[in-house]
Amino acid sequence: MTTHTAFAERSYPATPPSPVHAAVADLRNARDAWRNRQDEARDVASFPSRSALEQVVGLLSATLYPRRLGHFRGSPLEEDQFVVARLLAALTELEREIGAELGYWQQEAGPFDPDHAATMVRLFTATLGDIRRLVDSDVEAAFLGDPAARSVDEILVCYPGAIASLHHRIAHELHNLGAPIVARVISEIANEHTGIDIHPGATIGESFFIDHGTGVVIGETAIVGARVRLYQHVTLGARSPVGLTRDDVRERHARHPIIGDDVVIYAGTTILGRVTIGARATIGGNVWLLSDVPADSVVVQPEAIRLDDAAGLDLRDVLQRAAAQ
Structure with missing residues (x-):
């Protein structure tokens, strides 16, 4: 009489986990690691x-x-x-x-x-x-x-x-x-x-005009007056991320610029920190500002050195000449 092994008793090679099952397990581990790192788990x-x-x-x-x-x-x-x-x-x-x-x-x-x-x-x-x-x-x-x-x-x-x-x-x-x-x-x-990108905490006065607009950034504590005009790629930002500096309370919680009434800021300008741009000032394109600007001022970047003027100069000479202009 022939003896047959029951189907349930037969041994088969283990089926390797599918890529989906492996990904699910990996995602579960990542979720658990994230939740364990958080001091406060919110719903x-x-x-x-x-x-x-x-x-x-x-x-x-x-x-x-x-x-x-x-x-x-x-x-x-x-x-x-x-x-x-x-x-x-x-x-x-x-x-x-x-x-x-x-x-x-x-x-x-x-x-x-x-x-x-x-x-x-x-x-x-x-x-x-x-x-x-x-x-x-x-x-x-x-x-x-x-x-x-x-x-x-x-x-x-x-x-x-x-x-x-x-x-x-x-x-x-x-x-x-x-x-x-x-x-x-x-x-x-x-x-x-x-x-x-305008943080909802920013305070902005009436008659605000952003021309073109792409790339404009206005930070949380910025104060923008009335009738201000900004062009594309203007940043009203903070100088350093909170927590990476030893700023005092004012600098931590009032860390973005104050822009006065009737100011015009042209494309590509970056203004950082709690600086004040006075009323009716005009800030030219591609300017980097870290300090206050009086009312009714015009601020532009130094005129670039022409390439033929820079011929025969090393980089240090070029930079010195640019700073002198």
Whole structure:
């Protein structure tokens, strides 16, 4: 009689893990290592949703500009009804996202009042008229400052500076009300679309115009006066990252420039630290500034040495001649 080995008792070579299984295990190890390094583990399930906040900004834009950004085509009598519908939808979602942020911070701040998010949204709603007036002033400044513009409507819909300004005006109010993550997400949505990076904490006066705009950076504690014009690749930044220097309290918490009223800053200029640019000053292109500039000044970089003038000079001579100009 032939003896047959049971199927369950047969031995087979071990199946090597698939690339997917190996990647999953490696990702689990990376997650565990990250969480073990954190002093405070927060519930990231409460983190505000970027996609939801994109919808909020779209609804708020339609509320602020029903016809140009909301595409409303009804009669003037129906316009308020359109605004009410969009505003209620925006505020409902915004309250949910602010509540998520409050939940994210509660480990440090302690349990929060469930009505706190509703109160913040109510206070934010009261600023919408001021936001609209500020954005209007920015659009008008762009129209006056750019001879290529054919209409204010073109600026509001198309110009990256106007788009970034609208996002910043919304984000700044939310930042001031105590929702810094929600505000930062809104500012980064604008950055993604325009290449303009304005921290929501920055204070910016009326009639603000960013011409062209790509590469503009404005830091958290910057203060920008009224009727200021910036061109592309302007940076209003800090001199050193916080924590890497022995700065005093003022320098740590007021670390970005103050730009006076009616200042013009041309392309490629970098201004670092808590320096003050006086009213009506003009800063030329590609200037590097670390010190104050008086009012009504004009600052330009030294004229470059022509190549034929530099013939026969070594690099040290060239640099010395440039410094003397």
